[in-house]
Amino acid sequence: MAARTKVAVAAAACVAIALGFAGVAQEKDDAAKGIEAYRQALKDGNPAELFEMAGEELWLKPAGPRNASLEKCDLGLGPGVVEGAYARLPRYFADTDRVQDLESRLLTCMETLQGIDTRAHVEARFGTPKKDELVALATYVAGMSKDRPVDVAASHPKERAMFELGRRMFFYQAGPHDFSCATCHAQEGRRIRMQDLPYIPAKEGAAAGWTSWPAYRVSAGQMWSMQWRINDCFRQQRFPEPVYASDMTVALSMFMAATANGSTMATPGIKR
Amino acid sequence: MANPMRIRAAAKDGITEVRVLMNHEMETGQRRDASGAVVPAWFIQEVSARLNDKDVMSAQWGPSIAKNPYFAFKIKGGKAGDTVSVTWVDNRGDTRTDNAKVT
Numbered sequence A: 001m002a003a004r005t006k007v008a009v010a011a012a013a014c015v016a017i018a019l020g021f022a023g024v025a026q027e028k029d030d031a032a033k034g035i036e037a038y039r040q041a042l043k044d045g046n047p048a049e050l051f052e053m054a055g056e057e058l059w060l061k062p063a064g065p066r067n068a069s070l071e072k073c074d075l076g077l078g079p080g081v082v083e084g085a086y087a088r089l090p091r092y093f094a095d096t097d098r099v100q101d102l103e104s105r106l107l108t109c110m111e112t113l114q115g116i117d118t119r120a121h122v123e124a125r126f127g128t129p130k131k132d133e134l135v136a137l138a139t140y141v142a143g144m145s146k147d148r149p150v151d152v153a154a155s156h157p158k159e160r161a162m163f164e165l166g167r168r169m170f171f172y173q174a175g176p177h178d179f180s181c182a183t184c185h186a187q188e189g190r191r192i193r194m195q196d197l198p199y200i201p202a203k204e205g206a207a208a209g210w211t212s213w214p215a216y217r218v219s220a221g222q223m224w225s226m227q228w229r230i231n232d233c234f235r236q237q238r239f240p241e242p243v244y245a246s247d248m249t250v251a252l253s254m255f256m257a258a259t260a261n262g263s264t265m266a267t268p269g270i271k272r
Numbered sequence B: 001m002a003n004p005m006r007i008r009a010a011a012k013d014g015i016t017e018v019r020v021l022m023n024h025e026m027e028t029g030q031r032r033d034a035s036g037a038v039v040p041a042w043f044i045q046e047v048s049a050r051l052n053d054k055d056v057m058s059a060q061w062g063p064s065i066a067k068n069p070y071f072a073f074k075i076k077g078g079k080a081g082d083t084v085s086v087t088w089v090d091n092r093g094d095t096r097t098d099n100a101k102v103t
Helices: A003-043 A048-060 A102-112 A119-123 A129-143 A157-171 A181-185 A203-210 A226-236 A247-259
Strands: A091-093 A098-100 A190-192 A195-197 A215-217 A222-224 A269-271 B006-012 B015-021 B044-051 B054-060 B070-076 B083-090 B095-101
Touching: A003 A269, A048 A129, A048 A215, A048 B006, A091 A157, A098 A102, A098 A157, A098 A247, A102 A119, A102 A129, A102 A226, A119 A129, A129 A222, A129 A226, A157 A181, A157 A247, A203 A247, A222 A226, A226 A247, B006 B083, B006 B095, B015 B083, B044 B070, B054 B070
Parallel strands: A215 A269
Antiparallel strands: A091 A098, A190 A195, A215 A222, B006 B015, B015 B070, B044 B054, B044 B083, B083 B095
């Protein structure tokens, strides 16, 4: 073949390959755009609002042996202050001398204010009435922090310890697949089917995760709290099931929340 | 009465847009539970809306409508302060009516 033809053929091949790559990149963009359009369409009329309403009713309803409501529950900003409380959780509480997330704190309030033995609530499966109550309450409280800035600085020594524990857990490989949270959530630009996997060790990714749960999952028709989300992550990794609101789950929340510090709460969210 | 709906109505340029979020399981009657038994059909069959005293919308729904349905529609007319009332009736005869003021 003549040299010029060879060059022309090589050039054409290069262009074809480049177009081929551009074609693949274009496909990815289209998929991402399609997912984004679907998400925008879902945003109006989030069924999570129904759970916010249910949660508010539960907050105000007298219950338990003490026949008291949760209206005096201290979520960190003082008894009964719900607005903005979720944006500042998890945090250290002097009355229990430990770091607690929202759902752990709700259990505390149910015990101390209402006199309820919450073991049944802890052991109940997600999707059954006792857990539904906690999820509704969590959705209500989280919704009252919508558009607030995440203010979790992990300044108290116990908060710091929880943050470090959460970080270790995040990177800890275990289970039959040797997975860790990092396996899915510490790689940039990945997704599983229609879910973008946020890069959690950095602020932006941590915010994508932390500020959008509790969320309504359209495909399942279920409202999920962060505890449920963490529980399911453990299941997906084939880890042993974590105890509801246990220290490990609070530690992971602390890791995410503190890493997301300063971002804006978008709860309750809506997911595919 | 069944669980409350969430209704928002906003009037603009002579059109009132109503957005409703209904709380309902909307079982199709096609699903089976863990033991293999059919989960009985349970879904909203009729939806109607009124603007003040006037009927403005009626709909017949079937099992294909999603759980916790979101329903948006527009009414000609309406102004801030009017009352929009939405009612649904399901196949068990259960019903729910909620009102909202147009903003």
